[in-house]
Amino acid sequence: MPNEFRESSVLFAAITILRGDSHAGGTAVQGQREAAPEAGAGGAYGALLRFAEGHGLVSSEEWLSLLSALEGGNEHEVFQDPSDPGVLIKVTEPELRLRNGRDRIPKVTPLHYLERWHLANVAFGDCAELVAVIPTAEGVRIVMEQRFVPAADPESPNPDQREINRWLRAAGFEYQSGAWVRQEDGLVMVDTHEGNFILSPEGLRPVDVELYRLKESTGPVIPWEVTLQRLADNSAYR
Structure with missing residues (x-):
């Protein structure tokens, strides 16, 4: 994956906004495991939702019903788009909880979660991308696309x-x-x-x-x- 994609993707842009640093990730992608401070009015999830609104990424859970469900783990629901079987679509639980309903320990923020994907893009040649944010009554869900x-x-x-x-x-x-x-x-x-x-x-x-x-x-x-x-x-x- 070329460096241009790594630093011009929607994922990279979201990380930059959540960090509040226009130079974030260009030389050192931190992705530290400790929870980062909440960002802006409404916290980190509010900041992510505002970013998604500005980039046309807000979606609904109805969209997921159009996809083919696959076996997931304790972190994501996993789907495949029948029209594009070369990618997987991974959807978090609201507020990044685990699928068993429990909070993560240590608890993580959207910034840490997205930085983790960006680290995988750089360090392991992944092509993960942020494709949607789904607001629900229980909290925000984050939707990632990953090459199969x-x-x-x-x-x-x-x-x-x-x-x-x-x-x-x-x-x-x-x-x-x-x-x-x-x-x-x-x-x-x-x-x-x-x-x-x-x-x-x-x-x-x-x-x-x-x-x-x-x-x-x-x-x-x-x-x-x-x-x-x-x-x-x-x-x-x-």
């Missing part, structure tokens, strides 16, 4: 944990304090279970991990193109 990653073997789409761990180390991560940390750029990855990785024809791909950066991180996140080359050069991983 096909499995090399649909009967066995996920790698085992040993292969995931080997891939993470080859990509520069080390396990510490319950998370995988890449000290070089301060990128932290959690929720690295087998269901969040796909064995694609091009190799192992993370598809739904949670990403953030260490507080002290500065400078850019290592782009996916660089990581791909490192993986190719890593004889231990091959």
Whole structure:
């Protein structure tokens, strides 16, 4: 994915507005796990809704009934548009609650949630995009579009944990304090279970991990193109 998309997408624009910083994300996408301060009148959800209104992104739950429902996880309802099967549509619960009705611990804001997707775009070559915001009586729902990653073997789409761990180390991560940390750029990855990785024809791909950066991180996140080359050069991983 070209850098121009990364920094001109609706997702990037929403992050910039929520941060209140016109330079947000250009050199250091923070995505820190701690909840960020509420933004503007009505809080962060109000700011996101105003952004969506200004960009024609406000939708309704009726739209979801036109899509094909797929099996989701504890974080998103997942759908596929029959007219465009190459993408997945992932919809949060109101106010970013989990699907079991519980709040996340630690609780996150829309800013953290969107930054996580942007980190995946940069660090792992994802093409996630913010496509809609749905206001409901229970709170705002966020709708993301993510490219569908096909499995090399649909009967066995996920790698085992040993292969995931080997891939993470080859990509520069080390396990510490319950998370995988890449000290070089301060990128932290959690929720690295087998269901969040796909064995694609091009190799192992993370598809739904949670990403953030260490507080002290500065400078850019290592782009996916660089990581791909490192993986190719890593004889231990091959």
